[in-house]
Amino acid sequence: MSKLAVGIDIGGTGIKAALVDVETGELVSERIKIATPPGGEPADIVAATRTIVDQLTADHSVPVGVAFPSAIRHGVTLLAANISKSWIGLEAEKLFERELGRNITFVNDADAAGLAEVRFGTAKGQQGLVIMTTLGTGIGGAFIFNGTLIPNAELGHLEIDGHDAETRASNAVRERKGLSWERWAKRLERYYSHVEMLFSPELFIVGGGVSKHAEEFLPLLDLRTPIVPAALLNNAGLMGAAVLAAEANGSADTPGSVGA
DSSP: OOSEEEEEEEOSSEEEEEEEETTTOOBOSOOEEEEOOTTOOHHHHHHHHHHHHHHHOSOTTSOEEEEESSOEETTEEOOOSSSOGGGTTBOHHHHHHHHHTSOEEEEEHHHHHHHHHHHHSTTTTOOSEEEEEEESSSEEEEEEETTEEEOOOOGGGOEETTEETHHHHSHHHHHHHTOOHHHHHHHHHHHHHHHHHHHOOSEEEEESGGGGGHHHHGGGOOOSSOEEEOTTGGGHHHHHHHHHHHHHHHOTTOTTOOOO
């Protein structure tokens, strides 16, 4: 298995990338961050990704993992909540491979973040069900059971009080509506209480950029389940994508690989 891989984390507002040592989880390059092209169209995002990858490595044998805000099956993007609807049903993995001229592993962004937390962060060694949530433009979710990733848990699209959950409780909603931490925490508590009722996890992990402010809102939540910020903060998605790419490059039958 390759020791180094490029991890790309594509979000509704930003694209982050770095070269990662997949054995330690360390970033061995600077982290590059650019704005997601307006409209989130496939051709524009692919072009931006190609520019970033070429900046990070000229070696086309280095695996590339792409974390993306969609449920993904066999390299096909099935949803498009905060990006262009053109992604729905698109053979995205093949598109990236063709345009970048590299092997690509395509994975749901929250799944990638959850896997990274299991390997290198808060959930390392944790038994039972861990639920990773990413609070950003939307709400991403990942299930990890006894260290094994269960892909495509779209927890941001649970219906709560007649609304898609992420339209009420994402970090983007907090910013757009100017909600105080206290008011936002009430929405988050309604969300996490519902998820807790449905799945009874051992641990919640909260990622996304807002996780660096976890002390402002997590202590305000009254839940039975422990809830902690992601140890890897907003690098978790690109780190997990890199790990999955390296594993897919080393073996097509590696347990835990998703999106291939």
